Amino acid sequence: METHSQNFSFTKFYSVVAVVVIFWPFMASAGPLRRVVDTHWYPATATWYGSPEGDGSTGGACGYGSMVDVKPFRARVGAVSPILFKNGEGCGACYKVKCLDSSVCSRRAATVIITDECPGGYCSGDRVHFDLSGAAFGHMAVSGYGGSLRDRGVISILYRRTLCKYPGKNIAFHVNEGSTPYWLSLLVEFEDGDGDVGSMHIREARSNQWIEMSHLWGAYWAIIGGPMQGPFSVKLTTLSTGRALSARDVIPGNWSPKATYTSRLNF
Structure with missing residues (x-):
């Protein structure tokens, strides 16, 4: 069993990102129509960490902090x-992950959100490894056999990429607690679809740049x-997939560190 994020010590930065948009005050642009979903299953290995029925560690290397302990992240996180x-x-x-041993594993796949990195051991080199809550x-086990599956420690699994879904949630933007008018740090929350961020841009008030x-x-x-x-903005x-989304004036003029600003929309 891997244990890692409990031991991580990171300075808290928080970054945020922008939103999909359809109407004023938002403006949106569609990116390339590639698909993030992969229907092919790939081999990997998996372990678990934290308490047996728990949500994994608090925080993690991605910086989502206490979000990993509450819905919709709760019990769905992995390194x-x-x-x-x-x-x-x-x-x-x-990602969707499922185990292979039919004696203890169900056909049900667990959907997990990447919130952490696992270093060393089974995670070293070019190996694909999941360290799950x-x-x-x-959740991958036959009903009543969760303990038996966890007792095995390291198991072989199959995994594939899937769309992120946050029913009832709109994209939100969390401002790092250390942010100032001279250094602004953001984190995107509840991004449906791809879930990941390749680049971010910001525009000040009364600016076109x-x-x-x-x-x-x-x-x-x-x-x-x-x-x-x-x-x-x-x-x-x-x-x-390179989809580009923009949100106009999503962070207000009287913004404050540690605040979260929720948009009206999602992918």
Whole structure:
């Protein structure tokens, strides 16, 4: 059983991203029509961490913080090896995973959201490995056999990419607690569809210029300038399919650190 994120110590940055849009005050642009869903199943290995029926660790290398403990993330989180973590650009992506031993495994696949990276061990090299919350790991078992499956420790699984779905949720933008008018850091939350972010841009009040944000680590993006004046419009491009979305004035002029600003829409 892997244990990792409980031991991670990260400075908290929070990054955010932009939203899909249909009507004023939002403006949207459609990107390439590639598909993120993969119908082919690929082999990998899996372990679990945290408490047997738990939600995994609090936080994780992506920076979602306490979100991993509550719905819709709750019991659906997992850490992945570097080949899927992609230096943090794989954060937020969703996968279906299922185990293979018919004596304890059901045909049911668990859907997990990538919130963490697992270092070393089974996650080293170019291996594809999932270190799941105890609840997500047990979800792959036949009813009543979750404990038996967890007792096996390392198991062989199949996995494939799938769309992220957050019913009833709109994309939200969390502002890092250390943000100032000279350094603004954002994190996107509840992004349906691809779930990942390949690039982010921000536009200040009364400006026509989109300024590219820098990827820090995990799911954190930031911009240095200033003093910067809101309201801010935010534009994101997904990593997987290159879909571009923008939200006008989504972060208000009186924004504050540690606040979350929810949009009206989602993919």
